[in-house]
Amino acid sequence: MNGTEHDDPVDVVAHAIAAMERPLLLVFDCDGVLAPLTDHADDSVLTDGVGPALDRLSKTADVRVAVLSGRSLDGLAQFDFSDSIIVAGSYGGERRGRSIQALTTEERALLSELDAIAVEAAKQAGPGAWVERKPTSVVIHVREADAELGSDALEMARSASASLDGHECHEGSNVLEFMARPADKGRGLLGLIADIDPGGTAYFGDDVPDEDAFAVLGTSDVSVKVGDGASVAGQRLPTPDAVAQLIDRLCGLLDADSEFVLSEE
Numbered sequence: 001m002n003g004t005e006h007d008d009p010v011d012v013v014a015h016a017i018a019a020m021e022r023p024l025l026l027v028f029d030c031d032g033v034l035a036p037l038t039d040h041a042d043d044s045v046l047t048d049g050v051g052p053a054l055d056r057l058s059k060t061a062d063v064r065v066a067v068l069s070g071r072s073l074d075g076l077a078q079f080d081f082s083d084s085i086i087v088a089g090s091y092g093g094e095r096r097g098r099s100i101q102a103l104t105t106e107e108r109a110l111l112s113e114l115d116a117i118a119v120e121a122a123k124q125a126g127p128g129a130w131v132e133r134k135p136t137s138v139v140i141h142v143r144e145a146d147a148e149l150g151s152d153a154l155e156m157a158r159s160a161s162a163s164l165d166g167h168e169c170h171e172g173s174n175v176l177e178f179m180a181r182p183a184d185k186g187r188g189l190l191g192l193i194a195d196i197d198p199g200g201t202a203y204f205g206d207d208v209p210d211e212d213a214f215a216v217l218g219t220s221d222v223s224v225k226v227g228d229g230a231s232v233a234g235q236r237l238p239t240p241d242a243v244a245q246l247i248d249r250l251c252g253l254l255d256a257d258s259e260f261v262l263s264e265e
């Protein structure tokens with residue numbers, strides 16, 4: 001081997017995944033991984049070709065595909081993931097096809113106090129800032145706001161929420177989320193692993209909350225950070241485009257592996 005093949009990060013990750021024990025669980029964050037980042041979540045669309053390729057991958061023998069996102073299930077609906085894909089929203093707190101446990105009286109009261117703080121912060125950050133409401137959390141988005149006003153507003157919200165008990169804060173890029181029912185991608189990924197009981201798991205993420213998911217994986221699993229920035233992940237892909245190439249590559253590799261297993265057309 002001349003080494004060229006393994007200089008390509010897409011090949012390195014594809015072969016690491018193909019080498020894992022079956023069944024495989026392949027879990028993807030959505031924004032920044034399957035879809036390029038946009039200023040406003042509503043404008044986000046999957047990278048060209050990713051929808052059909054993921055669908056094909058999810059129908060490969062001994063492969064389960066899941067999406068694990070901080071978005072609510074409502075916020076994930078716009079991507080129209082096929083039924084063969086497991087869709088987990090709100091860091092795993094919501095699962096497509098399953099109902100969530102209703103908020104307790106305490107959680108409801110806490111969520112409404114956190115909501116008031118978020119609304120005040122968005123007002124302070126000014127034009128471009130907005131508040132996103134999910135079943136168990138509320139999110140302040142300041143990516144499109146004035147940078148200084150936005151960061152001051154998030155700081156204000158952070159300290160205002162410090163007086164409340166029972167919630168968790170998630171920090172993202174220009175985003176602050178208050179969880180009235182604590183959840184994170186580490187727990188979300190462990191929930192998927194418990195359900196599927198895979199031989200090997202791969203997780204792909206691009207942002208701070210994804211580090212919790214990378215951290216729960218074992219040495220025989222594959223963790224892939226997408227983009228720049230510090231990470232505990234063992235592998236790296238540069239862009240969502242590279243993720244699209246990887247999914248395509250995996251369809252070929254894993255299908256070839258399973259061609260003697262598949263008996264039906």
Ligand SMILES: [Mg+2]
Binds near residue numbers: 030031032033205206
């Ligand atoms: Mg992301």
